[in-house]
Amino acid sequence: NAGVMQNPRHLVRRRGQEARLRCSPMKGHSHVYWYRQLPEEGLKFMVYLQKENIIDESGMPKERFSAEFPKEGPSILRIQQVVRGDSAAYFCASSPGTGFNTEAFFGQGTRLTVV
Amino acid sequence: DAKTTQPNSMESNEEEPVHLPCNHSTISGTDYIHWYRQLPSQGPEYVIHGLTSNVNNRMASLAIAEDRKSSTLILHRATLRDAAVYYCILLRGGGSNYKLTFGKGTLLTVNP
Numbered sequence: 357n358a359g360v361m362q363n364p365r366h367l368v369r370r371r372g373q374e375a376r377l378r379c380s381p382m383k384g385h386s387h388v389y390w391y392r393q394l395p396e397e398g399l400k401f402m403v404y405l406q407k408e409n410i411i412d413e414s415g416m417p418k419e420r421f422s423a424e425f426p427k428e429g430p431s432i433l434r435i436q437q438v439v440r441g442d443s444a445a446y447f448c449a450s451s452p453g454t455g456f457n458t459e460a461f462f463g464q465g466t467r468l469t470v471v
Numbered sequence: 472d473a474k475t476t477q478p479n480s481m482e483s484n485e486e487e488p489v490h491l492p493c494n495h496s497t498i499s500g501t502d503y504i505h506w507y508r509q510l511p512s513q514g515p516e517y518v519i520h521g522l523t524s525n526v527n528n529r530m531a532s533l534a535i536a537e538d539r540k541s542s543t544l545i546l547h548r549a550t551l552r553d554a555a556v557y558y559c560i561l562l563r564g565g566g567s568n569y570k571l572t573f574g575k576g577t578l579l580t581v582n583p
Contacts, residue, residue, distance in 0.1 A: 457503065
């Protein structure tokens with residue numbers, strides 16, 4: 357049973373380009389979360405999605421960032437017109453449900469570098 | 472939301488037990504105590520969680536104080552692979568109980 361798969365593992369983009377980060381949740385998991393870890397900082401929640409729905413995007417920057425989790429295929433975190441400050445590790449997690457009794461499974465992350 | 476406080480860093484020797492403390496003095500009755508760890512260059516990994524009673528699994532044990540204002544993650548025999556940042560997180564029953572709030576955690580160094 358494969359874990360949460362994220363790709364690419366490393367992504368380099370020039371300022372102004374678009375970055376697309378992909379996340380395939382564990383089999384049977386319909387809940388996906390994205391977290392960002394800036395250099396020397398802790399992980400911060402960005403967005404929570406279920407199939408075809410954004411449930412909570414309270415941690416997502418208002419501009420340039422978007423996320424989707426289509427009926428078929430992986431969840432995508434899209435960053436338009438990247439800036440140097442977007443350089444970070446982006447982690448995706450999935451779970452079979454939600455709640456204080458639920459374990460989240462994280463992927464290995466995508467390390468985005470903006471040059 | 473209730474806050475947790477952990478030491479910035481701790482050191483241990485290989486094959487010795489490690490006790491990682493966490494204070495959560497403002498914990499509410501419906502808050503579950505979760506522990507995750509993050510190995511270098513990896514995503515976080517679930518370790519254990521509990522509500523009131525002590526918990527054991529193959530990775531670790533969780534000892535919860537009777538008043539629930541503190542807890543301790545116990546690694547019975549530390550290995551080099553246990554070197555990681557350990558996060559103590561509270562998840563509240565109801566509301567946004569899917570949102571993990573990671574603090575700075577405790578950086579555990581394991582000496583060979």
